[in-house]
Amino acid sequence: MTDPTAPGLVLLHTSAAHVPVFDALRDRNHPGAVLRHLVVPELLDRARVEGPKAVAPALREVLTGAAAGVAAGAGRGSGAVLVTCSTIGAIAEALAPVLGAPVLRVDRPMAAAAVRTGVRIVVLATVESTLAPTAELLAEEAGGRPVSIRTHLVAGAWECFAAGDAAGSLARVAAAADAVTGADAIVLAQVSMAGAAELARTRIPVLSSPAAGLAEGLRQVAAS
Numbered sequence: 082m083t084d085p086t087a088p089g090l091v092l093l094h095t096s097a098a099h100v101p102v103f104d105a106l107r108d109r110n111h112p113g114a115v116l117r118h119l120v121v122p123e124l125l126d127r128a129r130v131e132g133p134k135a136v137a138p139a140l141r142e143v144l145t146g147a148a149a150g151v152a153a154g155a156g157r158g159s160g161a162v163l164v165t166c167s168t169i170g171a172i173a174e175a176l177a178p179v180l181g182a183p184v185l186r187v188d189r190p191m192a193a194a195a196v197r198t199g200v201r202i203v204v205l206a207t208v209e210s211t212l213a214p215t216a217e218l219l220a221e222e223a224g225g226r227p228v229s230i231r232t233h234l235v236a237g238a239w240e241c242f243a244a245g246d247a248a249g250s251l252a253r254v255a256a257a258a259d260a261v262t263g264a265d266a267i268v269l270a271q272v273s274m275a276g277a278a279e280l281a282r283t284r285i286p287v288l289s290s291p292a293a294g295l296a297e298g299l300r301q302v303a304a305s
Contacts, residue, residue, distance in 0.1 A: 089115025095125035160302030187294030199265020255280035
């Protein structure tokens with residue numbers, strides 16, 4: 082049994098569908114780890130319309146509460162905050178110095194793995210607002226090394242996901258991955274796309290963010 086007063090990892094989601102994904106990863110790979118979930122879908126809704134920077138004030142308020150343990154519902158402190166929305170991840174990380182707690186975007190470890198894999202990277206996303214932040218993150222992780230980054234919006238996949246048809250969304254993403262040529266790695270830019278990595282038949286490595294992101298978030302909890 083986990084200690085409910087122990088410092089834990091707060092996960093900020095913009096979809097409730099992500100909660101069981103990370104709970105399952107915790108149970109499989111990190112038994113006993115304390116996860117506290119906070120779901121704020123309006124952050125992504127606004128970012129898609131107005132751009133990620135427009136949500137900075139609201140995101141700062143949410144993250145301040147998360148860092149203080151508000152997400153736990155009991156005023157307890159948290160060791161770190163993991164932001165699972167790729168669209169707002171960069172804005173969230175930039176706020177870390179004023180929060181007093183580590184803030185990690187879930188896709189950073191995946192991006193680091195992608196640039197280690199090769200220089201030709203294809204980014205697949207189901208939401209257009211995620212494409213630029215993910216490409217920028219990959220360039221940042223490359224550390225000045227030349228990389229070729231191609232982005233592709235998977236038509237219809239987000240509409241399926243939003244309608245509750247997760248299987249249909251993943252099938253579209255997997256088909257898009259299988260159609261990729263001339264790449265060293267394929268990056269699935271959003272948490273909701275992760276299941277497509279197991280469906281894709283391409284020989285090109287298909288990278289997703291949840292497992293690596295959760296592992297790094299819990300590492301930061303242990304270090305905090």
